[in-house]
Amino acid sequence: MGKVKIKRKSTLIDMTAMSDVTVLLLTFFMLTSTFLQKEPTIVYTPSSVSEEKVPMNNVVTVLVSSADKSGKLDDPTVAEGKLFISFTGDADSTLSSENIRGMMLDEAIAIYNEQHKNNQVNLTPAEKAQFRSMNMFGVPFTELKNMLDMSVTERDKFQGNMTDPRVGIPIDGNKNREGRLNDFQIWLKAIYNVAQRINNEQAAGLSPEERANLSNLYAALMRKGQGIAIKADKDTPFTTVQLVFDNLQTMKLNKFSLMTALKSEDEPTK
């Protein structure tokens, strides 16, 4: 009997088309992506129907940490109500986020040293450079130097530990704008001063109409109320958030925005 010869087919699959598709997908993701900013703690914002987007530039984000949800702590609320600040500058190279951070730091330290003459904070240029490259920070002025001396991984670990009493910008109840400010208020004052200074520089020699159309941090703070965005967890008690509101009111920064996720009007709230 003659054997029937089966012609063996090659199992090679041509991957060129597949490669084309993946490259296209890759291009799409690369172009649409904005990288997640590193934040020391995760918060889940409540949702609202407001469709206004968080601005890309010229915004100061205040993050309020939430109670510990891992269930590992005896008292989950020790992790709650810690403040972190991040600065985002213009896309413009002279006022990039790095430069804005540097200016804010210099201003805030000047105010702090003015108020605490016996306990001044002096940072080396290397430490300042470290601060400029950091997205979000949340330590009292007294811990600033210590924190900036750490390596990046150490720092993330340090700031990510919400139970550490050294983490979080102090926000006690000072209600006097002219008196001794708490750390959070010093930062707010620095934000205002720097924004105003930049605005004055940019507005010099412009007509009133052009001045009204300037889009810098000062305009965002004063006119649009988009300069400061508060990001808090939906389960954070109102009393904690109110403390932040109170400090903003004390510093006369009454217009600000609250970060929310989007939901539709028809979505049941209950």
Added chain:
Amino acid sequence: MAQIEQKDGGKKKKGAQKKMAIHVDFTPMVDMNMLLITFFMLCTTMIKSQTLQIVLPTNEDVRKEQQSQAKASEAVTLILDTEYNGDTPKVDPETGKTIHNIYYYEGVADTLFQTNKYLRKEQFIGNVNHEPQGIRKILRDKNKQVMEEYQTLKERWKNKEITKEEFDKLAKKNASDSLKTRPVVVIKPGPNTTYEGLINALDEMNINQISRYSIELPTHTDTLLLKHFEQANNETIIRPTVRQTASKATAAAAAPAPQQ
């Protein structure tokens, strides 16, 4: 596809090298691309956060005479509260959402409890079958005149008679039209309210086009009303503040700052 065919131009010469079909294997390339895609997918945020704008008054002392007084017929006071289950907010097992209660009264607080309408309980329900329910229905009825105009504006925008910018402008003007009867809402978040409760309340203001509202802390009168409501309905609303430790935590964070 991936092989490059080379023609050998007719006759084969003797001694000429046999030309092979060049076949490039793209499998590793695909592997690498897939890895990169995975990386980008994990690192991106596709949805940008939204913001809710808020303007607070200054906390400088304003003299009583300078304060604008709302007409009693226009005022609505909402006292917010969040139900707690131990240390965490109580969650509705069906919807997975936190339960917030609203105790509201219209006009001046009825501290004599003459009618049984001195305080009523509502919840944030939102829309059911496109019809407003719960507190939304109550606020909408209060702001009827503005909402009617708003609906016609919305209709015009949907029919592309006006642009989005024009719509926004007209809606804003409509919401603050002093010729219409509009409510003045006072939002009073109680000590156990979560941030979500406040946002929900502010959201209702947006949805119902209420332009006049303020956030205040509950007063003694409000506590009195709540107490009476508790007794009448056999409920416990006024509980010891659940998160007393929270203030301790902030105080501890402030402590290391040395005082001169």
